Amino acid sequence: MGIAQHLRETSMFQLPNSNASSSCLSDFHAKLSAMSIDPSLVPFCFNNSNQFVVNASSCVGIVTTQDWTEKVGPITSLQTSCKGDVSGLAQCSSCLDAGQKVTSQLMGLDPNANSKCFYFTCLYAAAIVNEFGPMDPRTAGCMLGLPFTGSSIKNRSKKFSKDRSLKLVFAFTGAVIGALLAFGLILWYRRWHKKRKLNASHEHYASSFRASVLPNSGAKWFNLSELERATNGFSQRYFIGQGTYGLVYKGNLADGTTVAVKQMQDLDSRGDEEFSNEVEIISKIRHRNLLSLRGCCVTSDILKEQIFDESIREQGPKGVMERFVLVGILCAHVMVAFRPTTANALRMLEGDIDIPTLPDRPMPLNHEAFRSSF
Numbered sequence: 001m002g003i004a005q006h007l008r009e010t011s012m013f014q015l016p017n018s019n020a021s022s023s024c025l026s027d028f029h030a031k032l033s034a035m036s037i038d039p040s041l042v043p044f045c046f047n048n049s050n051q052f053v054v055n056a057s058s059c060v061g062i063v064t065t066q067d068w069t070e071k072v073g074p075i076t077s078l079q080t081s082c083k084g085d086v087s088g089l090a091q092c093s094s095c096l097d098a099g100q101k102v103t104s105q106l107m108g109l110d111p112n113a114n115s116k117c118f119y120f121t122c123l124y125a126a127a128i129v130n131e132f133g134p135m136d137p138r139t140a141g142c143m144l145g146l147p148f149t150g151s152s153i154k155n156r157s158k159k160f161s162k163d164r165s166l167k168l169v170f171a172f173t174g175a176v177i178g179a180l181l182a183f184g185l186i187l188w189y190r191r192w193h194k195k196r197k198l199n200a201s202h203e204h205y206a207s208s209f210r211a212s213v214l215p216n217s218g219a220k221w222f223n224l225s226e227l228e229r230a231t232n233g234f235s236q237r238y239f240i241g242q243g244t245y246g247l248v249y250k251g252n253l254a255d256g257t258t259v260a261v262k263q264m265q266d267l268d269s270r271g272d273e274e275f276s277n278e279v280e281i282i283s284k285i286r287h288r289n290l291l292s293l294r295g296c297c298v299t300s301d302i303l304k305e306q307i308f309d310e311s312i313r314e315q316g317p318k319g320v321m322e323r324f325v326l327v328g329i330l331c332a333h334v335m336v337a338f339r340p341t342t343a344n345a346l347r348m349l350e351g352d353i354d355i356p357t358l359p360d361r362p363m364p365l366n367h368e369a370f371r372s373s374f
Contacts, residue, residue, distance in 0.1 A: 003052060003123060004122075005135060007065070007123050007128070008127035008133055011064050011065040011066070013058075013068075013120055014052055014058070015054065018049060018050050018053050022049050025049055059106060059117040060110045065124070076101075076105075077102065078099065078102055078124070078125050081095045081098035082095040082099075082130055083129060083131060084132075085138055086138055086142040087142065091142075092142035099143075103118045106120075126143040220295030221295060221297065221298070224299045226253070227251065227261055230252055230254075235249075238250045238251065246264040247263050248260055249263065260291055279293065323349065324349065327340075327355060330345075330356070
């Protein structure tokens with residue numbers, strides 16, 4: 001394995017000189033000692049350190065891979081039979097047969113060539129042809145004839161299978177997360193686009209209405225959210241009274257000022273005109289018994305519609321009215337147990353939950369059905 005790895009790294013089939021060979025055997029001796037293996041195996045198996053040194057007469061003058069290519073050509077049967085995983089019996093046998101053919105080709109170039117040619121063929125197949133290299137147990141077990149146990153090969157196969165499984169899991173997880181993110185972005189974009197359209201319609205309406213009010217009225221334009229905070233969402237606790245076109249609430253602005261907020265109801269084109277006139281007149285009148293105009297707020301029914309569920313708006317006016325009537329009947333049912341709570345009643349009105357079937361009234365004791373049973 002060491003000589004094959006040397007060939008893979010330096011393109012030389014053997015070591016350059018006797019010093020390099022002796023140093024290599026000394027390192028091998030030290031590694032055996034560290035592994036508690038009898039170090040006497042080194043001089044016993046390799047009694048001549050010069051057997052690994054370059055010798056031009058070893059095999060038809062082959063010293064480097066370039067010499068090999070010149071002798072046998074760039075493409076041989078090794079390239080087709082000794083690539084990839086050769087741990088199987090069929091693959092290994094095919095590779096060894098290809099090695100015998102190439103050895104015969106080398107022996108044909110020089111009948112006096114020794115057994116080094118087969119040795120060189122095995123080194124070239126393991127180090128150059130096979131992509132896994134000579135350090136791979138499958139390659140070494142077949143091409144170099146090293147009797148590795150099956151455990152090392154199985155462990156490598158298990159590791160490869162585990163790595164592949166992890167890659168598949170990460171790929172699948174990434175695909176699922178990507179799909180969820182894409183779905184979430186699509187939903188967010190649809191909502192954002194819908195809200196943008198509503199805001200655009202509202203701003204167009206508000207801008208056109210503001211243009212109709214005289215600019216010298218001195219009125220400040222409030223946002224709806226400011227007035228909702230001031231009146232706690234137009235709460236009934238802040239209700240003062242009812243005017244000509246709407247309801248009046250007490251409010252506290254962010255700066256602590258107490259104001260009266262009139263919420264206009266059911267404005268048509270004539271109502272808009274009345275509102276403009278009212279703003280203009282109140283802004284010009286100064287009287288100790290009349291509140292001065294602090295400001296105005298304009299919103300559109302487009303935004304107000306959003307307090308209802310989509311399914312309710314699709315029912316139309318008659319469906320909405322029917323829903324209100326059914327909820328009212330259910331709230332006034334003669335049996336208290338069937339009456340919904342205030343929270344559930346509001347959820348029914350807004351369409352969050354369905355209205356249950358109205359239960360029948362209990363029959364009075366003087367009903368004919370009770371009389372016939374006595």
